[in-house]
Amino acid sequence: MDVRKCECGHTNPVGTMLCESCGKPVDFQESGQPEQAAFPDMRYEGMARRSQTYSRTIIDRIWNFFSSVKIAIALILITLIASAVGTIFPQQDYIPVPVSTEADIARFYGETYGKIGEIYYALGFHNLYSSWWFKTLLVFIGTSLVICSLDRVIPLYKALSRPRLNQHLSFLKGQKLYGNSPEEASIDPAAALPAAADFLARKGYRLFREENALLAEKARFSRWGPYINHIGLIIFLFGVLLRSIPGFYLDQFVWVREGQTVSIPETPYYVKNVAYKTEYWDESEMPEKLNLNGGAIPKTYQTDAVLYVNKNADLPGAKPELAEVAKGPILVNHPMIYEDLAIYQSGVKEMELGALNFAVLDRKAGNKQVGSLKLDLYAPQTEQQVAEGITVRVLDYFPDFVMGNDGKPATKTNQPNNPMFALEIASAEGVKEKLVYVSGTVISDSKDPRYALEVKMPDFIDISGLMVRKDKAVPVIYFGALIFMVGVVMGTYWQHRRIWVQWENGRLHLAGHTNKNWFGLRKEMELLIAKMNWPVTLVQKGKS
Amino acid sequence: MITISNWLLNAAFILYVCSSILFVVAVTGKQWSGRDPREHERRFGGLAYILAVIGFLSHAGYIVTRWIASGHSPTSNMFEFMAFLDFCIIFAYLILYRIYRLTVLGAFVIPLGILMLGYAYVFPKEATPLIPALQSYWLQIHVTTAALGEGILSVGFAAGLMYLVRTVPQQGKSRANLWLEIVLSVVLMLVGFIVLDSTFSRLDQNTVFQLPTQQMTNTGQVVNQQVTYTLPAIVAPAGATIVKQGPMNPLMEAPTWMEGKDAARKLNTMIWSILSGLVLYGGLRLLVRKRLGAALQRTVEGIEPELLDEISYRAIAIGYPVFTLGALIFAMIWAEEAWGRFWGWDPKETWAFIVWLFYSAYLHLRLSRGWVGEKSAWMSVIGFVIILITLVVVNLVIAGLHSYAGV
Numbered sequence: 036m037d038v039r040k041c042e043c044g045h046t047n048p049v050g051t052m053l054c055e056s057c058g059k060p061v062d063f064q065e066s067g068q069p070e071q072a073a074f075p076d077m078r079y080e081g082m083a084r085r086s087q088t089y090s091r092t093i094i095d096r097i098w099n100f101f102s103s104v105k106i107a108i109a110l111i112l113i114t115l116i117a118s119a120v121g122t123i124f125p126q127q128d129y130i131p132v133p134v135s136t137e138a139d140i141a142r143f144y145g146e147t148y149g150k151i152g153e154i155y156y157a158l159g160f161h162n163l164y165s166s167w168w169f170k171t172l173l174v175f176i177g178t179s180l181v182i183c184s185l186d187r188v189i190p191l192y193k194a195l196s197r198p199r200l201n202q203h204l205s206f207l208k209g210q211k212l213y214g215n216s217p218e219e220a221s222i223d224p225a226a227a228l229p230a231a232a233d234f235l236a237r238k239g240y241r242l243f244r245e246e247n248a249l250l251a252e253k254a255r256f257s258r259w260g261p262y263i264n265h266i267g268l269i270i271f272l273f274g275v276l277l278r279s280i281p282g283f284y285l286d287q288f289v290w291v292r293e294g295q296t297v298s299i300p301e302t303p304y305y306v307k308n309v310a311y312k313t314e315y316w317d318e319s320e321m322p323e324k325l326n327l328n329g330g331a332i333p334k335t336y337q338t339d340a341v342l343y344v345n346k347n348a349d350l351p352g353a354k355p356e357l358a359e360v361a362k363g364p365i366l367v368n369h370p371m372i373y374e375d376l377a378i379y380q381s382g383v384k385e386m387e388l389g390a391l392n393f394a395v396l397d398r399k400a401g402n403k404q405v406g407s408l409k410l411d412l413y414a415p416q417t418e419q420q421v422a423e424g425i426t427v428r429v430l431d432y433f434p435d436f437v438m439g440n441d442g443k444p445a446t447k448t449n450q451p452n453n454p455m456f457a458l459e460i461a462s463a464e465g466v467k468e469k470l471v472y473v474s475g476t477v478i479s480d481s482k483d484p485r486y487a488l489e490v491k492m493p494d495f496i497d498i499s500g501l502m503v504r505k506d507k508a509v510p511v512i513y514f515g516a517l518i519f520m521v522g523v524v525m526g527t528y529w530q531h532r533r534i535w536v537q538w539e540n541g542r543l544h545l546a547g548h549t550n551k552n553w554f555g556l557r558k559e560m561e562l563l564i565a566k567m568n569w570p571v572t573l574v575q576k577g578k579s
Numbered sequence: 580m581i582t583i584s585n586w587l588l589n590a591a592f593i594l595y596v597c598s599s600i601l602f603v604v605a606v607t608g609k610q611w612s613g614r615d616p617r618e619h620e621r622r623f624g625g626l627a628y629i630l631a632v633i634g635f636l637s638h639a640g641y642i643v644t645r646w647i648a649s650g651h652s653p654t655s656n657m658f659e660f661m662a663f664l665d666f667c668i669i670f671a672y673l674i675l676y677r678i679y680r681l682t683v684l685g686a687f688v689i690p691l692g693i694l695m696l697g698y699a700y701v702f703p704k705e706a707t708p709l710i711p712a713l714q715s716y717w718l719q720i721h722v723t724t725a726a727l728g729e730g731i732l733s734v735g736f737a738a739g740l741m742y743l744v745r746t747v748p749q750q751g752k753s754r755a756n757l758w759l760e761i762v763l764s765v766v767l768m769l770v771g772f773i774v775l776d777s778t779f780s781r782l783d784q785n786t787v788f789q790l791p792t793q794q795m796t797n798t799g800q801v802v803n804q805q806v807t808y809t810l811p812a813i814v815a816p817a818g819a820t821i822v823k824q825g826p827m828n829p830l831m832e833a834p835t836w837m838e839g840k841d842a843a844r845k846l847n848t849m850i851w852s853i854l855s856g857l858v859l860y861g862g863l864r865l866l867v868r869k870r871l872g873a874a875l876q877r878t879v880e881g882i883e884p885e886l887l888d889e890i891s892y893r894a895i896a897i898g899y900p901v902f903t904l905g906a907l908i909f910a911m912i913w914a915e916e917a918w919g920r921f922w923g924w925d926p927k928e929t930w931a932f933i934v935w936l937f938y939s940a941y942l943h944l945r946l947s948r949g950w951v952g953e954k955s956a957w958m959s960v961i962g963f964v965i966i967l968i969t970l971v972v973v974n975l976v977i978a979g980l981h982s983y984a985g986v
Binding site for chain 2: 078104105107108111112114115118119121122125126128129164261286316320321322323325332333334335336366367368370377379380381502504506509512513516519520523524527528550551552553554575
């Protein structure tokens with residue numbers, strides 16, 4: 036016997052559970068089980084699904100793996116646990132290690148969190164979210180989203196676009212909400228069905244009618260909600276993938292001193308820090324008096340900046356020619372935006388050493404000050420005239436001085452954390468003396484020098500940390516999020532409701548199906564029964 | 580203005596307490612002599628509902644006045660956030676009550692609301708001006724929407740808990756009723772913590788420790804950090820010396836790996852909460868002479884379990900999109916604007932993502948695997964625990980970008 040052929044004469048594809056035409060369970064005759072137990076799940080309208088039908092080739096197997104909701108849930112839960120593990124200790128991006136080499140990072144986890152920290156580091160959990168296996172998990176979820184949706188949406192679309200009217204009684208009896216009238220009840224189907232249709236139409240139902248059958252349907256579109264939200268997620272993940280294409284995503288950070296102009300790496304742009312300021316809330320501005328223990332609450336972190344573009348960026352070796360393209364303040368929450376580039380106020384180093392100041396003294400003239408010397412720590416002038424006939428030359432400069440292993444002076448970083456200068460003072464009279472400045476003292480090479488330097492208050496400056504970002508994928512990501520929201524709201528705030536009223540074998544049969552909110556559907560059907568005055572009692576079965 | 584707003588909040592608190600007492604009377608007092616159970620429930624339930632509505636309006640008044648006084652939405656520190664979350668829970672309750680008209684729902688949700696509001700009172704109440712990172716209209720949008728989503732999901736938890744109380748059999752021992760007792764005792768730990776903290780902060784029995792770590796004051800002086808315990812010290816910070824003696828001597832020192840100057844204080848608080856919760860639990864058990872689950876079962880007698888299951892699911896189905904919008908999408912947009920990246924795996928972001936994944940799993944299990952009833956109810960309880968971890972534990976224990984000032 037051809038199992039695909041239903042007794043109503045319709046031929047169903049292999050794998051169909053409820054006859055596409057009359058709604059009779061397809062396997063029912065075969066199994067010989069009682070009707071109720073054999074009635075299949077209504078979830079996908081009893082349609083044939085690829086994943087439930089084929090499992091021969093490797094492609095079938097892969098398809099079946101990713102189309103399984105069980106697998107999808109497992110993937111969700113694994114991602115959930117992995118994400119939680121990543122918050123046990125801070126990720127590498129958030130640890131307070133300034134210039135980090137691998138060894139520093141390893142030491143940080145070991146020293147701060149002990150043995151567990153070492154294991155955490157060894158397992159690579161300090162970079163968990165960018166690890167290959169976490170990314171693989173996300174890719175798997177994406178694949179599962181695509182395949183799950185395709186596997187279900189096509190058969191579901193086919194089923195729902197053909198409303199199930201005048202179904203086999205076993206279909207109605209198989210529904211979770213079902214009731215019928217006794218045979219001897221005095222119901223006139225010719226009057227009862229139009230009356231019910233009228234009532235349901237006023238409730239906003241769409242009606243499908245045949246002589247002895249009525250189907251009222253509402254909010255079918257909510258069935259597409261899950262598929263739409265999955266499409267939204269797929270677009271979202273696609274947007275995330277886009278960022279790995281060169282040119283789509285830029286992430287740079289520059290420290291800019293007040294008055295300095297720096298080049299933004301990987302771009303033709305230069306940014307100038309005109310001035311930086313931190314402001315604090317004044318007590319008169321506060322809503323109530325606070326006990327701050329001498330502290331203060333910051334109000335603004337602001338860099339007044341100018342953005343330039345280098346017109347010669349395409350000419351290798353050419354001198355930069357800067358043209359101003361944007362100007363204005365950069366505040367937290369208010370980045371400077373120029374085309375697709377955004378510059379964020381993202382850090383500050385206040386009261387940093389900017390320049391050293393000295394008084395030049397003439398010892399022969401009773402330590403009289405003859406001039407003053409300023410040594411810029413970021414761009415020291417090689418030679419400057421400090422007084423009539425007296426010049427100071429910078430012979431050597433180490434911003435972050437250390438004595439190297441070879442016994443020669445060296446610099447650890449290019450930040451002026453411990454500046455060391457070797458200077459030469461020359462006068463028109465022919466005096467030539469060498470001096471060394473290190474750690475706040477000045478040492479002269481001559482036993483009885485003519486000139487001396489007196490250390491004065493240095494210049495302090497603010498250095499602003501600016502983050503420069505470009506993310507062309509963001510519109511795609513937002514669009515995906517929007518589609519997701521539309522889908523989720525469709526699927527959760529509306530319910531697909533169907534009510535069947537059918538006259539058959541001298542009884543009135545009433546059945547209802549919804550994908551959620553059975554309470555509401557039941558109330559609606561009970562109202563219908565009460566209004567129509569039918570002797571029908573609804574029974575709700577314990578299965579969803 | 581701030582004073583008015585504080586009074587409105589206190590009034591709301593008292594009204595909620597009265598309302599929940601009436602709710603309990605409404606559902607448990609049905610068998611009292613000479614009463615018509617229906618009429619009794621209708622009268623007391625109706626009165627309790629009206630009180631809850633007045634409390635809610637007073638609560639709304641607090642939000643409006645505080646918003647005007649401080650110039651920003653009251654969602655900028657832990658006190659304001661918890662008070663706002665509580666407002667959302669009550670709001671979600673009122674909506675679901677309008678749909679289902681189930682009196683007993685109030686008997687569970689309003690006490691949950693009181694608990695959350697009591698928890699808010701534990702935090703410093705000052706209205707502070709906004710730090711630069713919070714100066715954005717997204718503070719209003721993101722935090723309020725996220726709190727609303729969490730509030731609705733919390734009602735899903737309350738209904739799920741009711742389902743469990745209703746259906747878990749109380750004859751004999753089972754894993755289900757053991758876990759139910761554990762859940763209830765954790766709730767009692769929160770109660771114990773709130774009672775202890777508010778009592779001791781009035782008694783002024785502080786213990787002050789000086790830490791070995793240093794910090795710079797605004798005037799540029801380097802001083803040793805100090806930590807003040809409101810509760811008596813069981814655990815002292817590692818390597819600290821006592822500056823001001825409290826009511827008892829610390830019994831031990833906190834492990835050194837605990838980060839931050841407040842870590843030991845938090846541990847101390849946690850120990851007190853667990854102890855007080857267990858004492859409360861023990862006391863209540865002695866009083867009712869049966870499992871607390873069994874004692875609570877009376878309140879939900881005669882209610883169809885399917886209805887409770889439906890309410891729980893409905894609340895989660897309504898709350899999930901709101902949560903996604905507020906806690907993830909708006910969060911991403913703000914993060915993009917403030918930090919130049921829409922996602923950075925900061926602990927708070929990650930935990931919001933975990934909450935979202937969990938409820939996604941809940942919905943998939945329910946819709947595709949037929950997890951309804953008890954399994955679904957347990958999921959709603961676990962979901963609420965994850966929300967609490969996100970809101971409380973992440974802020975207080977894990978240091979991150981979302982750490983609120985003061986606590």
